[in-house]
Amino acid sequence: MSVPDRDELAAWLRLVETPGIGRDSARKLLAAFGPPQAVFEHPPDAWREVVPPAQATALARPREDLAALVESTRQWLAADAHRHVLTLGDPAYPRLLLETADPPLLLYAAGRLELLQAPSIAVVGSRHATAQGLENARAFAAHLSRGGLTVVSGLAAGIDGAAHEGALEGAGSTIAVVGTGLDRVYPTRHAPLAARIAAEGLLLSEYPLGMPPLAGNFPRRNRIISGLALGTLVVEAALQSGSLITARLALEQGREVFAIPGSIHAPQSRGCHALIKQGAKLVESAQDILEELHLPAASASPPPDAAPEPPAAEADDPVLAALGHDPATLDALVARTGWPAAQLNARLLELELEGRVARLPGQLFQRVDRG
Structure with missing residues (x-):
């Protein structure tokens, strides 16, 4: 993919990054006037017929740092042929994500863009995972990746990181949907993992370069994690957790939800048990997921997530x-x-x-x- 034209990129960034212009209003403007460059060929009075006056006024005053953001984004793209900015109309934009109610208007990507079209499974769970939970996440992700599924997760500490590591063992590889700009890594200890994903998998974000790890970013990115995937597997989760938000979003998007049961005494298992009570599919092996999604078994033998008989x-x-x-x-x-x-x-x-x-x-x- 070539570096976008400066004026085209500037129009997209102005539309998406103007404070006060939410995704719904931006979509209304695109529906009414066409691409962002066409939006800005109309006067503010025309915008006021589509969005509230305050938003039209905000859109008429570009951010002071817009030119700097455009330039830094172009430099980031030009520095590596495997970096991309995708818009809603781009042929490489993930099809499953387009089918959701709130797809991002812009996606920043670094790595193997073809993974966006591959069948995928989201694997999420607690940041404060148990040792068994981490082992389960790695083993399930590795087996699912060998079975042809790309594993999508959020690069967070705990289950997410273990899922990415396991997925990199198979052909399906992994997509990390992050809550920062792609020029930053959070948590910082995952910098080596993020670099490996950029080389062997795909890093993805809807946030512009320079975006820090703000608390509100992470729940919002969860709709992308679930929206990219045929289903979501919750490995461990407390009752009040971002993983359950991702599972709820998956259900709203018409996708499958899977959960691994655990000890009745472990707080990290209560979220999974609640999901199972609500109809999520209980899984004991990655093969359960492959069969539910009507995918062939992985070639690896024996399955790494099926614990062998102890010596x-x-x-x-x-x-x-x-x-x-x-x-x-x-x-x-x-x-x-x-x-x-x-x-x-x-x-x-x-x-x-x-x-x-x-x-x-x-x-x-x-x-x-x-x-």
Whole structure:
């Protein structure tokens, strides 16, 4: 895709980034007058017949930094052939997103643009995920990616990051829909992951360059995550969380919602259990999702998300047996095993270092099943 004409880009940015002009009003102006350049060929009096007078007045006064924003955007595009700005009428604009009630007017993209047309699944969940939740997110995403689905998530800490990492293992790769301009990375610790996604997958944002990580941006971008995908998988989520917002948006968009069940004692499982009660499809493996979406099985064998039978040594470990699959306190494990606390602590530390047990907040321990 070539760098847009300066005047065309300036018209789009003026329309979309003028303070007070929401997406609904911008769409009304486009419907009434045509492309943004045509909008600005009409006088403000004509705009007032379509949008409120205050918005028409705001549109008549371009932002003081508009020229600088246009220039920085053109320089960003020219610096890499894999960077793009997509408008609603662009042939590369994702078809599924166009079918939603509120598609972004502009999309900034960096990476493999063809992924926008690939069948995809959103994978979302808690920023404060358990070790088991992170393992599930990676394993499910890897299997789904090997099955031909592009995994869409939000580059957030926790489940999102694990889903992107897993998806990069398969041919389906991943799309990260971010809540900042594409010249910024949030959280900053995901900078190496974002760079890898830009090289092997796709970074996507509706926000202009320079946009910082404002709190209100992230709930708004969730409609893009769900809108790009055939369905949304919630791995872990609290009852009040952005992941449940994404699931609700997916339902409103007529898409499938899947949820992984968890411990009845874990706060991160309550959102998933609530979704299942409301009709979300309970899934125990990525293959459940592929079958529901009528996609062929992944070629990988065995599926990484289907936990294999533990080796005899692990199955016979008294601490793992006492721990089960729910979080447990040290006192509870002392009671179950009959071991002294010091001996039990030493064994739990060994298991933690081996990656078979995770230490959770509140002095809880949880078994980690590895695919």
